[in-house]
Amino acid sequence: MDNSNKTTSPKIVQVAVPRPVHQAFDYRIPDRYDMPKLGTRVKVSFGQSSLIGVVIGTQGDSARKLKSIEEVLDSEPVLDEELMRLAAWMSRYYHHPIGEVHATMLPIGARAGKPLKSKDLVLWQAVVSADHKIKLARAPKQQKLYLALAKHGPLTGKEAQEFDGNTTLLKALERKGLAQTKVHSPNYQLTSERLELSEEQEIAVEGIIRSLNSFTVHLLEGITGSGKTEVYLRAMAETLARGLQALILVPEIGLAPQTVKRVRERFGEAAMIHSATSPSHRFNTWNNTKTGKHRILIGTRSALFTPFQKLGLIIVDEEHDTSFKQTEGLRYSARDVAIVRGQILGIPVVLGSATPSFESILNAERRRFKKLHLSHRPGTAALPTYKVQDIRGLRLEGGLSQPLINAIDNHLKKNSQVLIFVNRRGYSRTLFCTHCGWQASCSDCDANLTLHQQPEKLQCHQCSRSYEIPSTCAACGKSQLLRLGVGTQRLEDTLKRLFPNVPVFRVDRDAVRTPAKLESVFDNLSRATPGILLGTQMLAKGHHLPNVTLVGIVDADNGFLSTDFRAAEQTAQLIVQVAGRAGRAERRGEVWVQTYNPTNPNLKALIHSGYRGFYSTEIEKRRAAGFPPFGTMAIIRAESLDENAPLKFVRHILNGVKEKGVEAIGPVPAPLKRRQKHFRYQGLLLSDHRSTLHKALQLIRNQKVPAGIRWSIDVDPIDTR
Numbered sequence: 001m002d003n004s005n006k007t008t009s010p011k012i013v014q015v016a017v018p019r020p021v022h023q024a025f026d027y028r029i030p031d032r033y034d035m036p037k038l039g040t041r042v043k044v045s046f047g048q049s050s051l052i053g054v055v056i057g058t059q060g061d062s063a064r065k066l067k068s069i070e071e072v073l074d075s076e077p078v079l080d081e082e083l084m085r086l087a088a089w090m091s092r093y094y095h096h097p098i099g100e101v102h103a104t105m106l107p108i109g110a111r112a113g114k115p116l117k118s119k120d121l122v123l124w125q126a127v128v129s130a131d132h133k134i135k136l137a138r139a140p141k142q143q144k145l146y147l148a149l150a151k152h153g154p155l156t157g158k159e160a161q162e163f164d165g166n167t168t169l170l171k172a173l174e175r176k177g178l179a180q181t182k183v184h185s186p187n188y189q190l191t192s193e194r195l196e197l198s199e200e201q202e203i204a205v206e207g208i209i210r211s212l213n214s215f216t217v218h219l220l221e222g223i224t225g226s227g228k229t230e231v232y233l234r235a236m237a238e239t240l241a242r243g244l245q246a247l248i249l250v251p252e253i254g255l256a257p258q259t260v261k262r263v264r265e266r267f268g269e270a271a272m273i274h275s276a277t278s279p280s281h282r283f284n285t286w287n288n289t290k291t292g293k294h295r296i297l298i299g300t301r302s303a304l305f306t307p308f309q310k311l312g313l314i315i316v317d318e319e320h321d322t323s324f325k326q327t328e329g330l331r332y333s334a335r336d337v338a339i340v341r342g343q344i345l346g347i348p349v350v351l352g353s354a355t356p357s358f359e360s361i362l363n364a365e366r367r368r369f370k371k372l373h374l375s376h377r378p379g380t381a382a383l384p385t386y387k388v389q390d391i392r393g394l395r396l397e398g399g400l401s402q403p404l405i406n407a408i409d410n411h412l413k414k415n416s417q418v419l420i421f422v423n424r425r426g427y428s429r430t431l432f433c434t435h436c437g438w439q440a441s442c443s444d445c446d447a448n449l450t451l452h453q454q455p456e457k458l459q460c461h462q463c464s465r466s467y468e469i470p471s472t473c474a475a476c477g478k479s480q481l482l483r484l485g486v487g488t489q490r491l492e493d494t495l496k497r498l499f500p501n502v503p504v505f506r507v508d509r510d511a512v513r514t515p516a517k518l519e520s521v522f523d524n525l526s527r528a529t530p531g532i533l534l535g536t537q538m539l540a541k542g543h544h545l546p547n548v549t550l551v552g553i554v555d556a557d558n559g560f561l562s563t564d565f566r567a568a569e570q571t572a573q574l575i576v577q578v579a580g581r582a583g584r585a586e587r588r589g590e591v592w593v594q595t596y597n598p599t600n601p602n603l604k605a606l607i608h609s610g611y612r613g614f615y616s617t618e619i620e621k622r623r624a625a626g627f628p629p630f631g632t633m634a635i636i637r638a639e640s641l642d643e644n645a646p647l648k649f650v651r652h653i654l655n656g657v658k659e660k661g662v663e664a665i666g667p668v669p670a671p672l673k674r675r676q677k678h679f680r681y682q683g684l685l686l687s688d689h690r691s692t693l694h695k696a697l698q699l700i701r702n703q704k705v706p707a708g709i710r711w712s713i714d715v716d717p718i719d720t721r
């Protein structure tokens, strides 16, 4: 039938574009297209450019003259109804433009308008074989690759390069019957032994399973090594058995490999997304999760926006970890958004931690979350004992006091392992002139430079800019320069000098750049008894180090002395998490905390009555100040090359909302007042009522912004920096 002459009413849609505007725009759909569904991508002309936007509405005022859409890119939505609702919630809650929220949620390829057909990635996996040693005896490269596949697989050809592999080597393994391209098997089988659950684990698993069809948030508070992961695995088994999918969020890639390994051992599969995943691999995983081919997805915060065919359970492991908060662009908390996603879907969300955030503890006390407890470690593993080492007046050797050095020596003599924690990478904190007091500082930031060795340089940890190390003072010209303060590199030198026959492994962002590298460090460490492991907070994350019997915390003071309202909470979490690495096997661990401040009430509470004891005292300060988790908070930050502009801008904003019932504090300079040549100012908004705060933020977000100013709204900030 020819109906080309028929006049139909014009098709109009609202399109959200990735631009900093809080509104959608109407466009006409050309006749050659059907009406697109909500959540599909369209290409539109916007100002001078062509943008990829998402359809968020399908009615409009057809009387107006409107531009036509250039192209409809999808026949099916890229963001399904559930994710569209999640996007709308984030846009409202974080006061972030809806088009930019969509862009954050989509994988890079989809953002750029690429078609959503996934190229099938070829994934390689090892074929288990008893005679691989013989078959590979003369092929060391193949052997290395085979072991890597067995351990880290399945891998793409590109990922195999991390282990010095390539397609030729993979094919050689295939010919020997030792590798195959992955065949997806829909049946999972339990491959690791079944442990008998403790009574507490049993209760936790049952509690989660009972809620599988409804929105419930469980706070699984279990001391380090108490078997939280085992609880996740059991709850997942039931989820999968009901034909549902599971999502596990982990804070950082460094933590993911061990969790992925355990999940794969149990279920024979687990897809993974993290910040180092290549865009094409991510895109593929995104699609396969959407179609239900992947039943389990493990990833860092952005994995939260993956579409699922039938998601049944969300787990947020180490829920207290600040890396769940994105601190640029859309400043969202993946933990909080995970809860909203669970609510939209009507499914349970499990938050697990040994040191829950104050927010979550309070939510559990107010019965918004269900409490699940694991209060002891399985078997004979005991919690470590603490020793506070007062270092006032003591001579330190590369940051270590003599009593701590003696303790290290004792543990090493018993063929144990020792973990030394210092939260600064590099060699020394700063370069200091003992003649005039000058300190090497960054010319673009208000920050001291950290001294690094191999390669030798001064580096700004704020902007990453590097400088050559001067041999004389830049201020007075004398050559009395002192390397002040201890970083990981200096500790490594010191420990190697003190214990020349013991292997020392260093873990920080300079030494360990990939999850695979981290795993190989832990691998080598597991065979080194005695051995020393030293590093930054990368070590605080969930690794099992069964041979570690002594943990030394070189400097516990910084965090407890900081003025930031969350610093004490984060420091306590860090100490408990690092301490939790010790004594996981039969041998009881010891934790040494060096401090210039042994009477600090926070430290005392933590040592004498544990994390919960610390919580009870610290939470009262928050209550008194009306700070989160009691009051709600947002920070307005502004920066500019010109010092006055951001100050005036923030002042103007704060004045505008003072009448609205929110407490406005500031403007004040940011703790780092200048970064990358920009002057930074901020203002704090506080209210007892979230709705009041949101009304104020609605006014604020439509501010006219003077040229040259970058600014942001941060709702529920994780710090006031």
Ligand code: ADP
Pocket (backbone or CB within 6 Å): 195, 196, 197, 198, 201, 222, 223, 224, 225, 226, 227, 228, 229, 230, 231, 378, 379, 542, 544
């Ligand atoms: P968490 O996640 O709380 O740090 P894990 O689940 O990793 O703890 O468990 C710590 C160790 O205890 C692991 O080696 C695990 O295999 C073991 N484990 C967990 N549950 C049990 C159990 N019920 N019986 C014996 N061992 C257990």
Ligand code: ZN
Pocket (backbone or CB within 6 Å): 433, 434, 435, 436, 437, 438, 473, 474, 475, 476, 477, 478
């Ligand atoms: Zn000088």
Ligand code: ZN
Pocket (backbone or CB within 6 Å): 442, 443, 444, 445, 447, 460, 461, 462, 463, 464, 465, 676
């Ligand atoms: Zn800098």
